Amino acid sequence: MxxxxxxxxxxxxxxxxxxxxxxxxxxxxxxxxxxxxxxxxxxxxxxxxxxxxxxxxxxxxxxxxxxxxxxxxxxxxxxxxxxxxxxxxxxxxxxxxxxxxxxxxxxxxxxxxxxxxxxxxxxxxxxxxxxxxxHPTQMLADFMTIDEVFGHIKGITLTYLGDARNNVANSLLVTGAMLGANIHLVGPKTLQPTAEVQAIAAKFAAQTGSELLITDDLDAGVAGSDVLYTDIWASMGEEDQWAERIKLLQPYQLNMAAVQKTGKDSTIVMHDLPAYHDLNTKLAQDIHAQFGLTELEITDEVFSAPFAKQFQQAAxxxxxxxxxxxxxxxxxxxxxxxxx
The missing domain is CATH 3.40.50.1370 (Aspartate/ornithine carbamoyltransferase)
Known part of the structure; x- marks a missing residue:
C-alpha cells in the first residue's frame, strides 16, 4: 500500500x-x-x-x-x-x-x-x-528539470545568486541537501538564510554527503557549478525595498560573466519566474524610469540562451x-x- x-x-x-x-x-x-x-x-x-x-x-x-x-x-x-x-x-x-x-x-x-x-x-x-x-512544489519541478537534463540529481552543484533568504533559496538549500545535490547560496551577508534553515539543511547534508556553501563571494560560489539559479530581487510585499535591493544585489546578477566563471561548458540556467530580463513589464518599466536599469536579476542574453531551462522548469x-x-x-x- x-x-x-x-x-x-x-x-x-x-x-x-x-x-x-x-x-x-x-x-x-x-x-x-x-x-x-x-x-x-x-x-x-x-x-x-x-x-x-x-x-x-x-x-x-x-x-x-x-x-x-x-x-x-x-x-x-x-x-x-x-x-x-x-x-x-x-x-x-x-x-x-x-x-x-x-x-x-x-x-x-x-x-x-x-x-x-x-x-x-x-x-x-x-x-x-x-x-x-x-516553496515545495517549485522544488519538485526544479529538481525534476535537473534530473531530465543531467540524468541524475546526486552530485550536481547548483548555485543560487541573489536574495538568498527568501522561500526559494531556503527550499533549494534544504531540498538539495535531502537529494544529495551540492547547494551554493551566493548573496550579500544581510540576505542569507537564518541559522535555523541552515541547521535543517546541514542535518540532511550529513546524511547524503551534499556539500553546502553560503557565501557573499561570487567567484568562489559559482566555480564548478552545473546549474546557476536566480530569482527576483524583491518578493511579493517587498516592493518598497527596490532601491536597497538593487544596490545590494547588482553584483550578483546572473549574466554571461557569471556563467563563464563556472568554468564549465555544460552549465544550465534556471529561474522560477517571473523574470525581469527586459522592459516588457510594467514593473521593469517603472524600475527603468527610477534607476535606469534595463535588466535586473538576469540579463536578456542569458535568459534567451540555449542553456537557459526556465520554460522547461515552468512546464x-x-x-x-x-x-x-x-x-x-x-x-x-x-x-x-x-x-x-
Missing part, C-alpha cells in the same frame, strides 16, 4: 525523506510521459480540490488547475476575496468547512502557520503552493504538482525509490 504518501500533506520539503521526494520526481516524469502520449490517467475521478490563493499566481494556479483536471478531479479556485482567515471566520472553522466538502486543499499565501493550520484542522491533504518560508510545475496530488489522494501503489 502507499504508506509513504496516501493522505499526506506537502507543507515543506523537510517533512518527507529525500527518497520520497525523488520518488515524486520520478512519478512526475512518468505522468509527463502519459500526458505527452495522450494516455488518460484519471486517478482522482470524482474528487474535488480547493485552490486557495491569498497571493496571486500564474504558474502555480495554472499547474494545479490543469493537473487536477487531467487527473479527473474538479478544481475550484478561491481567491483573496473568497477566503478571509481571521476576518469574518477563523482559520480553524474555515479549515473544518473546506475539509468537509473538498478532498484536498492547495494554499498559496503568506504565513506558513496558515498552511499548517489547514492541514491540522481540515482532515484532508493540504499542499503548499508557496508561503513566505517554503514541470504542472507534472510535479500532478504527482503530489495523485500520490496523496489516488491510492496508487508507490514504492520509495532512491537514486543510486
Amino acid at each position: 502507499n504508506e509513504h504518501f496516501q493522505g499526506k500533506s506537502l507543507l515543506a520539503e523537510k517533512d518527507f525523506t529525500g527518497a520520497e521526494l525523488y520518488t515524486l520526481i520520478k512519478l512526475a516524469e512518468h505522468l509527463k510521459y502519459l500526458k505527452e502520449h495522450n494516455i488518460e490517467h484519471h486517478y482522482l475521478a470524482g474528487k474535488n480540490i480547493a485552490l486557495l490563493f491569498a497571493k496571486t499566481s500564474t504558474r502555480t494556479r495554472s499547474s494545479f488547475t490543469v493537473a487536477a483536471t487531467d487527473l479527473g478531479a474538479h478544481p475550484e479556485f478561491l481567491g483573496a476575496q473568497d477566503i478571509q482567515f481571521g476576518k469574518k471566520e477563523s482559520l480553524i472553522d474555515t479549515a473544518k468547512v473546506l475539509g468537509s466538502m473538498y478532498d484536498g486543499i492547495e494554499y498559496r499565501g503568506y504565513d506558513q502557520k496558515i498552511v499548517e493550520g489547514l492541514a491540522q484542522y481540515s482532515g484532508v491533504p493540504v499542499w503548499n503552493g508557496l508561503t513566505d518560508e517554503w 514541470n510545475r504542472m507534472h510535479t504538482i500532478k504527482a503530489i496530488m495523485a500520490a496523496s489522494l489516488g491510492h496508487l501503489f508507490i514504492g520509495a525509490l532512491t537514486e543510486e
